[in-house]
Amino acid sequence: MASDAPVAARRITPAELLARKGGVPIVCLTAYTYPIARLLDPHVDLILVGDSVAMVLHGHANTLGATMDMMVAHGQAVMRGSARACVVVDMPAGSYEDTVANAVASAQRIFDETGCHAVKLEGGTAVAAQIAAIVAAGIPVMGHIGLLPQWVEKEGGYKIKGRSDENIAALLADARAVEAAGAFSVVIEGTMEPVAAEISRMLAIPTIGIGASSRCDGQVLVIDDAVGLTVDRVPKFVKEYAHLRDIVAEAAAAYAADVRNRAFPAPEHLFIPKDKA
Template identity: 45%
Template structure:
C-alpha cells in the first residue's frame, strides 16, 4: 500500500519503526521502493553526492524539481519528500508556499522538508494551509553549516538541548507531520521523541527515534568525500562498481569485449555488394 502522512502518524501511534533513504534518480528510487522502505527523501544532499558541490548551499529549486520528478516516477509505494533548498523559503511565506507548490506540481512530491526551528513556523503554517505536508528538520541542519562553523553535533549543552525540544514542539504545533533529528545526542533524541506526537526520523541521533534515514550512497559505500560516523555501511557497492568499471576497461582494451555473443549478425551474403 502507498505510504502517506497517515502511515507515518499511525506508525507513531502503534510504536512501529519507519525507514527512509535518500534517492535522486528513477533507477535508485525504484530499487528503494521495491525494498519496502517507507519514505524516500529527495535531499538537497544531492548537491554533494550527485553534483560534486562542497555543501548543500548551491542547490537550486530547479535542481530539486528535476531530481524529484525522476524519483517520483520510480516510487510507487514510498512517500516522496523533497527538500526545500537554501533560500527557497527564507524570504516570505508566499515564497515558501510557491516553491513548495513547485515541488508538488512539477516534481510530484507528496511532502516537503524544511530545515530550522520555531523561526520558520509561519512558513510551515502557510505551506500546510496550501494542503502540502511539511516535514521539519532540527539539530545539524546542513543549510546552516556556515553559522555552525562546520558539520558539528548539536544540542550538547542544556540550553541548546532545550531549544531543540522547544523547536520540535513548535514545529508540531505549526502542522509538521514529522521531524528529522540530525546529529544530536541519543538521549536528547529520545527526549524529543517522547515530547512530540509526530514521528521523529533520526540520522546520527541514536535508536530512540521513531524512524531512521540515511543517504543511500553512504550506506552503500559509494561516497568517500565525507564519511559520517553514524553511516553504517550495509554493503560495499562502491568497491564492486569500481572493480566492474576496471574489468570493463580491461576487456575493451584487450579486445575480449564485445565477444561474438554480444554482437548481431546478418545472412552471409547480405553485405557482398557493400563497398
C-alpha cells in the same frame, strides 16, 4: 514514449506515517533517480529526495548547491520510479527562509511539478510561520531540527547539537515549534542521543533520526552512504550495508582491461550477418 514505471499501488500517506508514532519504526532512505527509486520502493515507507543530491550527484561541497530546478527534476524522477512509498522533497536553501509568501510559493511549485506527497524544510522556531502557512495551503510538511546542513556556512561547519543546556533548550523549543506549526513528522539530525530520545518522547509526531537515537520513530540514511558508494569520508552515524564502490571500481578495471586487450566486444556482443557467422 513508453515508460517502464512500476505497477501502480496505493501510496503510503503522510497521515499514515503520522499514525505510526510509537509503532513500527518508519524506514526511510534518500533517492534521487528513477532506477534507485524503483529498487528502494518495495522496502521503504518513505523516500526522501534530499538536497544532499547537490553533493552526492552534482559534486558540490555542501547542500547549498541545490536549486529549485534540481529538486524538481530529481523529485519527478523519483516519483516515476516509485509506486508505494511516501515521497518527500527537500526545499533547497534560499527557497523559504526570507518570507512566508516565498515559502508557500516554493512549496507549491515542488508539490505541483513533482506530484510528491510532502516537502521538508530545515529549522524550528525560525521557520514555524513558514511551516504553518505551507500546511494551511494543503501541503504536508516534514520538519528538520538539530544539525542543519543548510546552515553549515553560518555555523562554521557541521556541529553536533545538544551538548549544552542552552542548546538543548533551543532544540526542545524547535521541536515544539515544528509540531505546533502542523508538521506531520520531523527529522532529528546530528544530535546527542539522550536529547534526541527525549524529543522523541516529548512529541506526538514521529521523529526520524539520522545520527540521533535508536529511540526515534524511524531512521533515514543517504542511499549512497548506506550502500558504500561514498568515496570521501563516511559519517560516523552511517552503517554501510554494502561496499559498491569496490564493486564498481573492480568492474571498471575489468572493462578497461578487456577493451585494451580487444577482448570486448566479443562476437556474442556484436550484430554479425548470418552468412558471416
